[in-house]
Structures are given as structure tokens and as C-alpha cells.
Amino acid sequence: MSTAPARARRFVPALALLLLPLVACSEEQPPPTYSGSGYEDVAALMQKTLDRRARGLRTHDVRRFRRTLDRADAGLVAEQQTYFDNLTALPVGELRYELAADTITPVEGSEDYWVEVALVLGLDGYDAAPARTRDRFLFTPSADGRRLVVTSTTDHAWETAHPGNVQPWDLGPIRVAQTVGVLGIFDDATVRHAPAVLAAASSGRSDVRAVVGGGPDGAVTGVVVYSVRDPAFLRGLADQTVGDPDRADGLTVAVPVDGTDARLGVSSYRIYLSPRVLDQQAGVLGRLVRHELTHAVLGARGRGAPLWLSEGIAEYVSVRPMAPARRRLPARALDLAGTVRDVPGPAQFGGPDAEAWYAVSWWVCEHIAAVYGAPTLFSLLDRLADGADQNQVVPDVLGVTPAELAQRGVGLMQRTYSGQEHP
Structure with a gap:
């Protein structure tokens, strides 16, 4: 059960009738991973909302995206507007949501439900396959009772137990810069260094391949470079790097196709540069970028x-x-x-x-x-x-x-x- 506060609401007649089998069957709450016929309609409504959310992101349709949210919560709307702006700035090739219906969990004393959701996201030209990452959403009935809308995408207790899902675009506003074969993810403090970083990565790709070769995935030649201040992204890398990620000047990050199944391999290798190295001379920065690019090009080799x-x-x-x-x-x-x-x-x-x-x-x-x-x-x-x-x-x-x-x-x-x- 989430530690987030449950918000009690009066029943909306249309949705209450739809969920009558669930409400009438027992006074006891089912266990967190319960899945039964009483949740089939709930799951269908949730997936419909997620499909609309994904389409809004893919087509840059902010009105469609906002219709999937609990717009009575101004904080949620503002937070999700930032997320929308971030995602629509990326070169998205594939984006969809998959609902884990067997994780639907009712919040006692309300009409809310927690559920685990998988985002399937592929960056065009940068990922060999879309990456599947999990999150946990809270749904609630819409004001007209016809839909279920998202009222939270944050469950701190669940996220602590499932580290490694966070990407820079999940944390706050990002600034995106791109040149041929290089996608840079910055924030307001680091974006002024974007030209130098993109130049180092662009020339570095050719320099590294001249020594190492083309790498294991000939079809994917682009590289993603992160440089953001918020260390929350690094915390998910615990035990996956040499030494302390917070002290590293640079890291190569393997993004799995599915963090729950290592057999599916890696979607891409991305590079993280600590903001503290961005003021270095071009030669020093270029050397660091080439070091990390070597790891990225070698991949699993x-x-x-x-x-x-x-x-x-x-x-x-x-x-x-x-x-x-x-x-x-x-x-x-x-x-x-x-x-x-x-x-x-x-x-x-x-x-x-x-x-x-x-x-x-x-x-x-x-x-x-x-x-x-x-x-x-x-x-x-x-x-x-x-x-x-x-x-x-x-x-x-x-x-x-x-x-x-x-x-x-x-x-x-x-x-x-x-x-x-x-x-």
C-alpha cells in the first residue's frame, strides 16, 4: 500500500455501477497483487486513459494529454506539463504504455486505485530497441464518472524499492540540443555548454570508431549524452558503476530493454557527464567524452x-x-x-x-x-x-x-x- 495520502471522494453513480461487483463482494480489501473479474472494467478504463496519454505525447497534442489527468490538482497538472514538454522535445520513435492489471490495488476508503505501468519508449536513431521501464500510477474517477484519470505518477515507497527507473526527463525541466548523431540532455545550468559537448561527442564518435570499429549495433550510430545537476538519476545506478557515481566525472550507462529481464539485452549505451567537468578545456573534455564513448561503442563486448x-x-x-x-x-x-x-x-x-x-x-x-x-x-x-x-x-x-x-x-x-x- 502506498504511503501517499488517499483522497476520499463521494461515489459517482456511473462509475459506481460499473464497479458494483468489486464493491459488493466483500468488506475485506484484496491483497496488492489481486486480479479478478471485478477489475477487468477498471483495467480497461485505465488502459484507455494510458493510450490517450501516449497518443498525446506522440502527436504533441497537449489538450489530449491533459484530459488524462486529474485537473483538479493544480500541482499535478503543472508537474505533468513539464513532463509533456520534456518528452515532446525528444526524437521519440516509439511510445506506448502497458498496464500490469494484476497489480491493481484499491485505496481503502476511496475510489482510487494504484497500478504498475510500463512505459515503452524508443529514441529514434539512438536506441536499438525501445526501453521498457516501470512506474506506479494512481487513478481516480473523472468528474463526470465516465473515465479514470491519472492523479499521481509518484509513489516514493514503490520507487525506493524499484530503483533505476528514473531518467533526466522525469526529474524536472530539461533542455534538449541535437546535432547529427548526438542528442544532448541538459538543464538550465548546463545548457550553455551544449555546443562544446555536442562538438566533443560528434568528433569523438569518429575518433573512437577509427580505433575500435563500428560497435555491435551497426544500425544504431547515435549517442545520447546527459549532463544535469539533479543527482536523483545517478542514485538508480547504485552497484552498477565503479566507485561512487556522485563523484564520477563521467559514466557510461547501459539502458536495458527491460530491467526485469536481463536476457533481452540493452537498448542503448548513454553517456553521463558531471556538470563540474563542463568548464574544462576543450582537450580535457574531449578526452573524457572519448573515454566514455569507447565503453559505449564496445557495448557488451x-x-x-x-x-x-x-x-x-x-x-x-x-x-x-x-x-x-x-x-x-x-x-x-x-x-x-x-x-x-x-x-x-x-x-x-x-x-x-x-x-x-x-x-x-x-x-x-x-x-x-x-x-x-x-x-x-x-x-x-x-x-x-x-x-x-x-x-x-x-x-x-x-x-x-x-x-x-x-x-x-x-x-x-x-x-x-x-x-x-x-x-
Whole structure:
């Protein structure tokens, strides 16, 4: 049962007659997942409202969209107007709602019903398949008693138990900017950086593909880049990223086709940029964008491979367009060099010296590319997918142990940067 307050209303005769089997059968409320013949008419009315809501969004028909709302609630109408403005600014290819009728839950003492709803949304040119995300809506009879209208799209308790559904356009006003192959999602504070972000992502796509190739989905070439202040979007990524998402400069976000069924795969890979990095020089921003684009283009390839390789490859690719003298190295990486005995593990990437360990991984990959050729990086990534034992695979592919490989990579890093100053 939701923690949201239930609003008692007097019965509207037309709808009360329609729901008579439900009202008359028992004084006891059914359990939350109850589904029976008494709810079939309720479900039909709800789906009709959802279909009208979806059509209003698809056709940019605000009057049709507003007719699906409880317009007696001014706060709801204002909130949903923002949502309408957000969705109609996106390049929507497919949009529909699906009702989970078996989750219809009456609110005791009222004519309201909670129900779980799935939004099926595909961004044209950016998603390989529409993404299906769940939410929980509250419905109530319309003033004339002929319809059920939406009176809330927020159930905090339910959303806490089902994280990962929120997108930036669900949180508040967004500003959308687009160029060929790049969709940028900003807010009022970050939109001034849109030209620089779009330029970095546009050129970065070509730079990354020149090294990595076209990626697993040849039909989908566009990339979505988020940069918004509200951290609520990141909270749904808990346990899905390395380290703390709130502290990350950039993240690559996998959007599943259906978060409840991993077998259906990924709709798209999107990029998040922290607002705090947007004031960086173009070269620094471009490098960060290329790093995340490398993860996005590789997609599921190498899933389960060790972090030192996947992050090292992303760093290796990110610096390729830069002159060697401009490839910044954290000073801490040189400080750590003498202590490196093996390739880093998850603890190093999540610790206070994470930036330095990223650099160590980068130079391990530089060593592999220099000695064995760049294609070997990707062959090794494929071999180490699905958690394969690196202590067996690395010697088989490279003829050295992971520890020897780490020390050779660090040695190359020291020789390259010896005597140079790096911030």
C-alpha cells in the first residue's frame, strides 16, 4: 500500500455501477497483487486513459494529454506539463504504455486505485530497441464518472524499492540540443555548454570508431549524452558503476530493454557527464567524452573482463587524437610506479588513488599495443570476457604473466614521462 495520502471522494453513480461487483463482494480489501473479474472494467478504463496519454505525447497534442489527468490538482497538472514538454522535445520513435492489471490495488476508503505501468519508449536513431521501464500510477474517477484519470505518477515507497527507473526527463525541466548523431540532455545550468559537448561527442564518435570499429549495433550510430545537476538519476545506478557515481566525472550507462529481464539485452549505451567537468578545456573534455564513448561503442563486448583492461583500453583510445606531449598523466601515477607489482583490481579503482590506477592501466595497454599491436588489445578483451581467468589467458595470448605485464607497462610509462612535469 502506498504511503501517499488517499483522497476520499463521494461515489459517482456511473462509475459506481460499473464497479458494483468489486464493491459488493466483500468488506475485506484484496491483497496488492489481486486480479479478478471485478477489475477487468477498471483495467480497461485505465488502459484507455494510458493510450490517450501516449497518443498525446506522440502527436504533441497537449489538450489530449491533459484530459488524462486529474485537473483538479493544480500541482499535478503543472508537474505533468513539464513532463509533456520534456518528452515532446525528444526524437521519440516509439511510445506506448502497458498496464500490469494484476497489480491493481484499491485505496481503502476511496475510489482510487494504484497500478504498475510500463512505459515503452524508443529514441529514434539512438536506441536499438525501445526501453521498457516501470512506474506506479494512481487513478481516480473523472468528474463526470465516465473515465479514470491519472492523479499521481509518484509513489516514493514503490520507487525506493524499484530503483533505476528514473531518467533526466522525469526529474524536472530539461533542455534538449541535437546535432547529427548526438542528442544532448541538459538543464538550465548546463545548457550553455551544449555546443562544446555536442562538438566533443560528434568528433569523438569518429575518433573512437577509427580505433575500435563500428560497435555491435551497426544500425544504431547515435549517442545520447546527459549532463544535469539533479543527482536523483545517478542514485538508480547504485552497484552498477565503479566507485561512487556522485563523484564520477563521467559514466557510461547501459539502458536495458527491460530491467526485469536481463536476457533481452540493452537498448542503448548513454553517456553521463558531471556538470563540474563542463568548464574544462576543450582537450580535457574531449578526452573524457572519448573515454566514455569507447565503453559505449564496445557495448557488451568484453563484459566480465577485468577493469584494468576495459578501463585501460578506454584511456588508450581516448588519447589517440592527441599529440603525445599533450597526453596528461596524473603525478600520483608516477609516485605509485615503484610500488606496482600486479595489474590493479576493483579495490584500486574504487579507492582514493583511482585516477593513478587508471593511468597505470592505460600504460599497460600502451605497452600491449606497442609490442603486440593494437588489435591484440581487443583480442585480449574478447578472451577475458565472462570472467575468464587472466592468469591463464594473459600468458596464453601475450607470453607473460599479468604481474610481468603490469611492470612492463609501468616501465614504459616511467620512461615516457621521466623528467617531465605533469599536473
